[in-house]
Amino acid sequence: MGVLITPAMVGQVVISGLLAGSIYAMVALGLGLIFGVMRVLNVAHGPLMMLGAYTTFWLFQRFGLNPYLSILLSMPLLFLVGLALQRFLVRRVVDAPELSSLLLTFGVSIALVNVAQLAFTSDLRSVEYLTGSFLVGPFALSKPRLAACAFAIVITVASFVFLRATRLGKAIRAVSQSREVAQVCGIDVQRIHLLAFGLGSALAAAGGSLVAVMVAIQPEMGQVYTFKSFLVIVLGGAGNYPGALLGGLLLGLVEQLSSLFLTAQVNEAVAYVLLVLVLLIRPTGLLKGRV
Amino acid sequence: MAMTSLKRLGKGLVPVAVAGVVLAALPVPAGAQTPIKIGASMSVTGTYAKPGSYQKEGYDVCIDELNAKGGLLGRKVELVIYDDQSQPATAVKLYEKLITEDKVDAVMGPYSSAVSEAVANVTEKYKKVMVAPLAATTSIFKKGRKYIFMIITPAENYLDGLIDMAAKRGLKTVAIINEDTLFPKASAAGTAEAAKKHGMQVVLQEAYPKGNTDFSALLVKIKAANPDVVAAGTYFDDAVAITRQMKELNVNPKMFGLTVGGDIPEFYDLLKQNAEYVYGSTQWDESLPYPGQKEFLAAYKKKFKHEPSYHSAAGYAGCLLYAEAVKKAGSLDADKVREQLLKMESKTAFGDYKVEADGFQVAHKMVMLQWQDGKRVIVWPDDLSNGKPRYPTPEWGKR
Numbered sequence: 001m002g003v004l005i006t007p008a009m010v011g012q013v014v015i016s017g018l019l020a021g022s023i024y025a026m027v028a029l030g031l032g033l034i035f036g037v038m039r040v041l042n043v044a045h046g047p048l049m050m051l052g053a054y055t056t057f058w059l060f061q062r063f064g065l066n067p068y069l070s071i072l073l074s075m076p077l078l079f080l081v082g083l084a085l086q087r088f089l090v091r092r093v094v095d096a097p098e099l100s101s102l103l104l105t106f107g108v109s110i111a112l113v114n115v116a117q118l119a120f121t122s123d124l125r126s127v128e129y130l131t132g133s134f135l136v137g138p139f140a141l142s143k144p145r146l147a148a149c150a151f152a153i154v155i156t157v158a159s160f161v162f163l164r165a166t167r168l169g170k171a172i173r174a175v176s177q178s179r180e181v182a183q184v185c186g187i188d189v190q191r192i193h194l195l196a197f198g199l200g201s202a203l204a205a206a207g208g209s210l211v212a213v214m215v216a217i218q219p220e221m222g223q224v225y226t227f228k229s230f231l232v233i234v235l236g237g238a239g240n241y242p243g244a245l246l247g248g249l250l251l252g253l254v255e256q257l258s259s260l261f262l263t264a265q266v267n268e269a270v271a272y273v274l275l276v277l278v279l280l281i282r283p284t285g286l287l288k289g290r291v
Numbered sequence: 292m293a294m295t296s297l298k299r300l301g302k303g304l305v306p307v308a309v310a311g312v313v314l315a316a317l318p319v320p321a322g323a324q325t326p327i328k329i330g331a332s333m334s335v336t337g338t339y340a341k342p343g344s345y346q347k348e349g350y351d352v353c354i355d356e357l358n359a360k361g362g363l364l365g366r367k368v369e370l371v372i373y374d375d376q377s378q379p380a381t382a383v384k385l386y387e388k389l390i391t392e393d394k395v396d397a398v399m400g401p402y403s404s405a406v407s408e409a410v411a412n413v414t415e416k417y418k419k420v421m422v423a424p425l426a427a428t429t430s431i432f433k434k435g436r437k438y439i440f441m442i443i444t445p446a447e448n449y450l451d452g453l454i455d456m457a458a459k460r461g462l463k464t465v466a467i468i469n470e471d472t473l474f475p476k477a478s479a480a481g482t483a484e485a486a487k488k489h490g491m492q493v494v495l496q497e498a499y500p501k502g503n504t505d506f507s508a509l510l511v512k513i514k515a516a517n518p519d520v521v522a523a524g525t526y527f528d529d530a531v532a533i534t535r536q537m538k539e540l541n542v543n544p545k546m547f548g549l550t551v552g553g554d555i556p557e558f559y560d561l562l563k564q565n566a567e568y569v570y571g572s573t574q575w576d577e578s579l580p581y582p583g584q585k586e587f588l589a590a591y592k593k594k595f596k597h598e599p600s601y602h603s604a605a606g607y608a609g610c611l612l613y614a615e616a617v618k619k620a621g622s623l624d625a626d627k628v629r630e631q632l633l634k635m636e637s638k639t640a641f642g643d644y645k646v647e648a649d650g651f652q653v654a655h656k657m658v659m660l661q662w663q664d665g666k667r668v669i670v671w672p673d674d675l676s677n678g679k680p681r682y683p684t685p686e687w688g689k690r
Binding site (some may be wrong): 005128132224263 | 377497503511515517527532535562563565
């Protein structure tokens, strides 16, 4: 009853894995940014992404706005939501024991999902914009996934350039390397924290907007991305921003290949086994150190 | 909000609805007796609130109809319903209360397999007949219970129609996929059985975890196996995602059928023209030419101002079947009513009824529908269909 696996099938699955991985990488970069700067694991990251998806859905539904253009609105909107969360809630637990920030963001996560259920109901929504695929030789390249991958790459690269080349970006990296030294050098750490949470949330929103065109939208869609993002930043090396990219692509590939060679039921197990192996062999993640 | 006040009512064990009391003063026969009380718990709030409410409304219409026709055994009929909040444990307590404190004369089933399974232990203990109109899991009826009766078609038979249509068209191979939970698993196993019985070859059978959203690798395998038919044991989210990704990966079976999800209007709302040609299965449809269907629809829409779902129709029919058994037995005695329910063969607005010695349903038929120009068209079985299947399904690029 088994199916003989051919190179073309492996190729198709590798394509799917890389397409999915590019989005994991972008979303995880947002989580990694927040963690790198504040040592806060934001459990509400996935639900923030869900809000991004709903932003795109409503703009598409009400005003017929192109879902890819809506990224220009969903990112700033969630940037503001991120600022507010940081300003009024997360700021209070930055220096508290790690459990406090976990509990706080866990609470925020539940609140966001429930508010979304009340406001938007649990009905599935979808943005029917791009469907189908380009056929290239034996491979089918899904249009919405290809588009999502392209946007994810652009946004991820832009984020790296921002972190590398701008004063603010350098300040963010400085704070994630050593808060005390950064402070001594005259960097306003509170402001950097705000900025990091805002940017992290905006990256989640971009992921939500892109995913909105691919899968059905519902209030609980985000949580799974929180876990995937955790996995990605630990795989890549917590606090190492390029590591998120590597971790994201790796997770996408592992999920797809294990579904192909084994079954879809084990792909999470395989991903977590990989995590354990990486932690055993290179406890700092694949790329160590912080950038 | 209305829901919270309902919940509060439910918590206070105040009946949320007592329907069927005939207010119009019918001529009451001399020496009138107290009304017959039929009790049930229903998922008025909680996760099953939507289908549960539909089922309750089906009961309401049934009780109205019985009373309009002079009641049961010359007595009026009254429904006593409590809210079980979709919790099996709560339902167990409520059935205990209904039977021991309220001393109802009869009970009807709650919503869902899970809740029915739980309360069946109570109704068996007190030897109460329970027609369970919305319990579809086979195992509930295979535990040696004597007083529980099934109305809807079990999970295993959901895709019989798809396989039957495929076999008649000379199709040879089928790929079966399903979510790895109780109901889809049972329907996938049943579909595999049916395929083998029809001489078809199952070229791939694989499960995926609940909540899966990326089906690429699974669909790549299906594409390589190149089956004539793809059958999927789904709920709803997965049904939508699989259909979409089949298009993305250009997977082109001649027929593609789903258990649950393919039958509801939201399926088309989400997928638009990509839902065309997809087959779905359903327990009931209001267009079906069943006896009493028109009367049921008219009474239901008049009372509730909205369309019934299959839960309503099953509840309505289950309640009428119980009443029919009581009439035939001439008594409310559980053993006498049970005897009638075991030997009855009836046709209701919900379809056929006939059970085996353990109360397991064998006559009720699922119907297969296909999305055609945005409409659900019943395409199987032939004697109930209102259209022909559009076959074969064209390749995605040619739709």
